[in-house]
Amino acid sequence: MEETHYGLPITTPCLCAIARDTYRNLERGWRGITSAPRIPESPLTGKLTQDLYLRANDSTLKTHLKHVGIKMGRNWSFLVTTDAGLMTAWLASAVLKGEKIFDQDVSEAASVSLEKLTLLDLVEPPGLLVIRLGVKFAKNAAMADVLLEALALRDHENKPTWVVDQPGHRLDAATEPPHRCYSPEVVAYLQPWDFLALDDHEDSPGLKIEMMGGVNGGGPEAPSLSSMQGNFSSGARQVPRPDASAEPQKRKKYRGNS
Helix, strand or coil: CCECCCCCECCCCCHHHHHHHHHHHHHHHCCCHHHCCCCCCCCCHHHCCECEEEECCHHHHHHHHHHHHHHHCCCCCEEEEEHHHHHHHHHHHHHHCCCCCCCHHHCCHHHCCCCCCCHHHHHCCCCEEEEECCCCCCCCCCHHHHHHHHHHHHHHCCCCEEEEEECCECCCCCCCCCCCCCCHHHHHHHCCCEEEECCCCEECCCCCCCCCCCCCCCCCCCCCCCHHHCCCEECCCCCCCCCCCCCCCCCCCECCCC
């Protein structure tokens, strides 16, 4: 056992503990992500420190985030939330003040989260915040403004944000039912960001993702990294963003090294 120059022992976790903690950290960021299939690589890996506008369904997004999360390890700070989650956090303070809420998703105070008392409580802490759009369907005229506020808060904290559009319910003014997050201001805010569309197709079994050496075996309480990766592979491709012809209004932000 190694010791510091003060004579104190240095504790080195075993690989099974690292795998278990990585598993728990992934589930903390997005429940169910560890059951996603494995892939040999992901275009998201080198983009962890920049804002991204993505298009992917839930299963494909989980697959790519799982790949990234295993690479990043047990201490990676990330959180996946939704547009509905943003609205719930934003309305929580109104409920505590006794104000009436006209929103079908949160019509009763009991349904509003008391863990995240403000929008800031939800969006500020994670190192990387992933916001899935198209989850909220109930009408609320403030939804687009709440999304903008969340993005501005993240920008103020100089932290990267990924906004994820769904292929079947795109951020567009002409969708039916109308996309609750759409506004010209939201589109203008996202326009300078890199756009990436993730494919959803089954491929040959992917390569195992190595992290701090190989890990073999492990049961439900101590899963191995290889067992966390599933049995199939999902591909990805980079395509021009929908509004590629538009001129960017601001520079892309990069925050340190990924």
